[in-house]
Amino acid sequence: MTQSLILEKGPFSKDFAARVVEYYRSVDDGGTYAERKLREWEGDSGIILYQAGRGSDPVGWVVYRPDSSAVEEIVAQTEEKGLRESMMDALVGRESLVSAELLQNDTEKYGWMLRYGFRPTRRFTRDGAGLVKMELSIAVYLKKVRGKPPAKSYPDSEQVIIQKVPPTRSPEELKASLMNVIDSLGGLAKFVKQGESVVIKPNVVADHGFREGKYHGGVVTDLRVVRALIEILLPVAGKITVAEGASINRAETGKLFEHYGYDRLNEMDPEKVELVDLNADSLVRKTVPHGKRMLSREIPVTLDRADVIISMPVMKTHFAALVSLSIKNLQGAIAPLEKYMSHFFGLWQNLINIHHLVKPKLVIVDGLTAQEDFGPVYGTPKTMNLLIGGTNPVAVDATAARIMGFDPLLSPPILFAYMQGLGPVEPDKIQLLGASIDEVRDPFKEAELDVSGGERFLIHDGGACGGCRGYLHYVLNKLRRPDPKHPGINLIDRPFDRRVNVFLGPEAEVEPDPEETNVFLGICQQHQAEGGKHLPGCPPHAEVIMKGLYSLYPDVQRPRYADEHAEDKLEKMLMEVLEEEK
Ligand code: SF4
Numbered sequence: 001m002t003q004s005l006i007l008e009k010g011p012f013s014k015d016f017a018a019r020v021v022e023y024y025r026s027v028d029d030g031g032t033y034a035e036r037k038l039r040e041w042e043g044d045s046g047i048i049l050y051q052a053g054r055g056s057d058p059v060g061w062v063v064y065r066p067d068s069s070a071v072e073e074i075v076a077q078t079e080e081k082g083l084r085e086s087m088m089d090a091l092v093g094r095e096s097l098v099s100a101e102l103l104q105n106d107t108e109k110y111g112w113m114l115r116y117g118f119r120p121t122r123r124f125t126r127d128g129a130g131l132v133k134m135e136l137s138i139a140v141y142l143k144k145v146r147g148k149p150p151a152k153s154y155p156d157s158e159q160v161i162i163q164k165v166p167p168t169r170s171p172e173e174l175k176a177s178l179m180n181v182i183d184s185l186g187g188l189a190k191f192v193k194q195g196e197s198v199v200i201k202p203n204v205v206a207d208h209g210f211r212e213g214k215y216h217g218g219v220v221t222d223l224r225v226v227r228a229l230i231e232i233l234l235p236v237a238g239k240i241t242v243a244e245g246a247s248i249n250r251a252e253t254g255k256l257f258e259h260y261g262y263d264r265l266n267e268m269d270p271e272k273v274e275l276v277d278l279n280a281d282s283l284v285r286k287t288v289p290h291g292k293r294m295l296s297r298e299i300p301v302t303l304d305r306a307d308v309i310i311s312m313p314v315m316k317t318h319f320a321a322l323v324s325l326s327i328k329n330l331q332g333a334i335a336p337l338e339k340y341m342s343h344f345f346g347l348w349q350n351l352i353n354i355h356h357l358v359k360p361k362l363v364i365v366d367g368l369t370a371q372e373d374f375g376p377v378y379g380t381p382k383t384m385n386l387l388i389g390g391t392n393p394v395a396v397d398a399t400a401a402r403i404m405g406f407d408p409l410l411s412p413p414i415l416f417a418y419m420q421g422l423g424p425v426e427p428d429k430i431q432l433l434g435a436s437i438d439e440v441r442d443p444f445k446e447a448e449l450d451v452s453g454g455e456r457f458l459i460h461d462g463g464a465c466g467g468c469r470g471y472l473h474y475v476l477n478k479l480r481r482p483d484p485k486h487p488g489i490n491l492i493d494r495p496f497d498r499r500v501n502v503f504l505g506p507e508a509e510v511e512p513d514p515e516e517t518n519v520f521l522g523i524c525q526q527h528q529a530e531g532g533k534h535l536p537g538c539p540p541h542a543e544v545i546m547k548g549l550y551s552l553y554p555d556v557q558r559p560r561y562a563d564e565h566a567e568d569k570l571e572k573m574l575m576e577v578l579e580e581e582k
Contacts, residue, residue, distance in 0.1 A: 003054040005090045007062065010051035012042050016061050019075050027106045033129050037072070047072070052087045060087050064095065069292045070133075071100040074109075085116055089144065094151045096419050097141050097292045097349055104130035116140070117506050119526045135293065137506040137524045138346060138538060139465040142412065145419055154424040158395035159185060161433040162403070162440060163387040165368060175228040181364060181389035184433045188236060191362050195238035196307035199276075201360065202226055203313045203329050204244045204256045208377040215260070217369025218381035221312045223261050225366050225387070229310070230268055237272065243302050245278030245332050247339060253277040276302045279336050288353045293346040293538075298338055303358050311360035311393070315367035315384060315400055317375035319447035320470030320539060321348070322411035323404060324376040325397040326363040330354045340571070346523070346538040347467060348412040352420050355393065363396045364389045367403070372444035379447070386440060394423025395430045405443025412466065449473040454492035457500045464505030467539030468522050472504060475545045478559050485555060500552060503528065519548060544571075 017038050024034035041047045041063055050062040060083060063073035071091065076083040092098060100118055102109050110120075110132065117140030122133040161184045165177045182188050192198055202221035209219035226242060233240050242265055246253040257263045257275055266273040281300035288295055303309060313329035321328055331339065331347075334354060342350035367386035371379040386403070390396040394417045398408035408414045408425050418425050449469050453459040453476075461469065479492040486494060501512060504521040512518040518532030522540050535548040550558040 005052055005054055005059065005086045007050040007052055007090045007094055010049055012049055016075065020073065023075065027103060033103060036127065050091065052090065059083060062087055062091055064091065066290055068295055069095060069098050069290060071098055084112060088116055092141065092144050093148060098136055100134045101131055102134065104132050114527060119523050121523060121526060135523060138348060139463055139506050139524055142465055150419045150421060152421055154421060154429060157429045157431055158390060158392040158424055159431045159433055160388065160390040160395050160399045161185060162399065162435040163389065164435050164440065165385045165387060167385050169224065169368060171224065171228060174224055175231055177387055178225065178228050178232060181387050185389060185391060188232065192233060192236050192308050194236055197239040198233055198237045198308045198310060199241045199243050199303060199306040200226060200229060201243055201309060201311050201329065201333055203332060204260060204262065205247050205332065206377045207256055207259050209260065216381045218314060218316065218371035218379065219377055220260050221314055221366045222368050225368065226312065227265065230265060230273060234269055234272065240273045241276050241302055243276040243278050245334065247332055253279050278302065278333060283335055286357045289356050291353065293349045294341065294353055297353055297357055298335055299357050300335060303333055309358065309360040310362045310364065312364050312366055315365050315370035315404065317372050317379055317444055317447055319374050319449065319474065320466050321413050322406060322466065323401050325365055325400050326393040327351055327355065327397055327413040327417050330358055333358050343537045343539065343541040348416050351413050352416050352422065355417065355422055360393065362391060363393050365396060365400050367400065374447045382444060384442065392423040394418055394425060398425040399430060399432065399437065402437050403441050405441060451476060454490065456496045457492050460501060460503045460510050462503065462505035462507035462509060464524065468504045471539045471542050471545055472521065474542050475549055479549065491553060491556065517552065
């Protein structure tokens with residue numbers, strides 16, 4: 001049996017340097033890349049050299065830059081088949097999601113990294129050398145880490161309270177239930193000191209909550225719970241801000257506040273209570289520690305300056321993330337361009353990046369009326385009459401997911417947060433207070449995804465994760481409607497002259513045929529971008545997929561998902577940012 005491969009930090013050695021110089025002799029044909037990098041690494045305390053070994057036998061090295069999570073070199077000392085892949089597996093097990101930077105003319109390394117699951121996201125020049133940045137596909141990463149423990153086990157045990165709320169939900173009952181959540185977790189004084197500023201971050205995502213003029217719940221945080229929390233906070237807090245930044249039509253947070261009656265909250269104490277649209281707030285740039293996919297993020301000053309942040313998500317399913325709970329709730333806490341960039345660079349990882357910079361002190365999940373099926377906005381309300389509270393978002397979300405009947409680690413945001421050390425999911429590390437999970441568990445209907453194509457509209461799903469599958473399902477559904485040009489058939493079955501192929505996921509079972517129309521989805525398909533229409537993102541935003549696929553039907557009006565002009569503006573802004581970075 002082959003011994004498992006271990007990575008250990010070590011010093012730069014002459015042997016390592018000689019191997020690097022030897023390798024680049026052919027790759028860099030007369031260049032000085034190897035010598036320059038060796039000098040740079042040796043003088044840089046921010047670089048780690050991992051020595052890979054089996055037992056006491058050294059087998060290779062990995063040069064790793066933790067502040068950008070980038071592999072800068074990987075060298076095998078033996079000809080063992082699959083050795084570099086094993087070294088990369090060990091690195092991913094230790095450092096989680098990684099990227100890589102390599103010379104553009106290092107085609108051999110590019111080839112095996114592509115086969116491993118890295119994708120080229122940027123080509124640029126530094127110190128005269130043409131480089132390519134590669135990101136590990138998240139779908140590949142999810143498969144690599146599934147069932148494995150994080151590199152560092154979360155050291156603490158976290159408390160989570162499951163609070164049952166009387167179905168009558170009177171203001172007094174809601175306030176008493178909330179008070180019980182807070183008291184069980186240590187009491188109000190533990191969270192808010194006299195005169196401190198508190199930001200409540202509810203989930204006010206979209207205007208889809210009303211049916212036939214009546215709000216049935218489950219889409220936005222129940223106004224009555226927010227009101228009850230403000231009542232509890234008023235005697236202590238110096239200022240209470242209810243802050244949100246709408247996620248779909250990003251210019252409409254104010255309208256949503258009005259729509260759901262939030263705009264009247266400041267009547268409770270006009271001096272102390274205010275509403276803030278985080279999409280219009282001033283921003284402060286922060287470096288993400290051990291940045292992955294994005295190395296810095298702009299955070300609204302309202303959150304940056306708050307003494308205390310209380311996150312109040314709704315208990316919901318999510319068509320791409322399985323559940324939308326407290327980790328997902330912070331997607332609303334960033335500015336429109338940042339939201340757009342999250343989709344572009346990798347939504348799940350960027351939720352974790354935000355959690356390094358915005359840290360709610362208390363999480364209270366609104367599970368009065370939850371949402372199942374095609375959440376977070378098009379699902380069905382589900383009565384649960386619960387509040388779930390805690391101080392650690394991962395422990396709270398894991399508990400809520402279990403109540404919903406799901407394995408928490410099947411939700412990418414929870415898995416990413418767990419693997420990157422933000423909190424525990426193990427039942428023996430979550431001390432439950434209040435009701436037990438068994439007492440309140442009521443399985444939720446999961447969003448069912450259909451990514452099947454049509455007669456001449458083929459979908460090639462090469463192991464895509466729920467991100468691309470979920471967003472593609474949403475758009476394909478819009479094509480399952482009558483084709484005005486061909487009565488009796490749906491748009492998706494239109495008899496295109498050139499067959500349409502949509503490729504998603506990191507694996508390829510079919511080679512794209514250049515004679516056909518080819519659409520490539522997301523970072524997983526970025527390496528094919530030049531062979532057709534590439535829809536960027538991870539997952540691409542619904543509006544990006546909508547625009548891309550509807551461009552195949554120039555005679556059909558595209559359904560509206562989000563404010564198209566706002567999205568176009570954001571796309572332009574992002575392109576400017578990327579251009580500046582070059
Ligand atoms: S590009 Fe799509 S399939 Fe690939 S990891 Fe991102 S969301 Fe998943």
